[in-house]
Amino acid sequence: MNSLIRNVYCVGRNYKLHALELGNDVPKEPMIFMKPTHAVVPCDGHVISLPKDQGEVHYEGEIVILIGRDYEPGNRVNELVDVMALGIDFTLRDVQSTIKQKGHPWTAAKGFKSSAPLSPYIAFPGSEEIANQDFTVLINKSEVQRGNTRDMIFSLQEIVDYIALHYGLGKGDLIFTGTPAGVGPVASGDEFELLWGDQQLGSCVVG
Numbered sequence: 001m002n003s004l005i006r007n008v009y010c011v012g013r014n015y016k017l018h019a020l021e022l023g024n025d026v027p028k029e030p031m032i033f034m035k036p037t038h039a040v041v042p043c044d045g046h047v048i049s050l051p052k053d054q055g056e057v058h059y060e061g062e063i064v065i066l067i068g069r070d071y072e073p074g075n076r077v078n079e080l081v082d083v084m085a086l087g088i089d090f091t092l093r094d095v096q097s098t099i100k101q102k103g104h105p106w107t108a109a110k111g112f113k114s115s116a117p118l119s120p121y122i123a124f125p126g127s128e129e130i131a132n133q134d135f136t137v138l139i140n141k142s143e144v145q146r147g148n149t150r151d152m153i154f155s156l157q158e159i160v161d162y163i164a165l166h167y168g169l170g171k172g173d174l175i176f177t178g179t180p181a182g183v184g185p186v187a188s189g190d191e192f193e194l195l196w197g198d199q200q201l202g203s204c205v206v207g
Helices: 016-021 093-102 156-166
Strands: 008-012 031-035 040-042 044-048 057-059 061-067 081-088 116-118 135-139 142-147 174-176 191-196 199-206
Touching (some): 081 191, 116 199
Parallel strands (some): 040 116
Antiparallel strands (some): 061 174, 081 116
16 A cells, blocks of 8 residues: 555645634645655554554544646646545644644654554545545444535645645645544544445554
């Protein structure tokens, strides 16, 4: 999986209710941070080991798109993206709170190993059709998050254009597109399921 990935871009606070639930301002432009490729692991039923000595770890379920060709100005999302997945942006929330107060980068809170489990890919239905389906995160069979691209502050097109302009965007780049409201702490033994509509795309257990 990692050998096919070049950059891992992530969009922060891209759902208004999520920004508000954490007490953050709603951004005026996309907030982009990155994870190392070592953060990406398969979300395919395996146990995922997360840090246990750095405070609370929170889950953030997201739609993830894989860029299939190098970006050129004027490209539409449907030209750039062939496949998508669901993923989890695991976050060391206590660490993040501390480094935000200090004005430090988010890498320590977001970029640790195995912090970006990714389901197997499915065909990308298109930027309009994708809004016809919700994605959900279940923990121990109970729904904790539900999201839809209709509720994003910045659309998929706005995200790819912004990243391409400011950082560059090409084949093999992953984009975690933001998480809806409902994030919360993880406990050892929690079983996660990532659903696209009624279809389970990925699952993992926190070790």
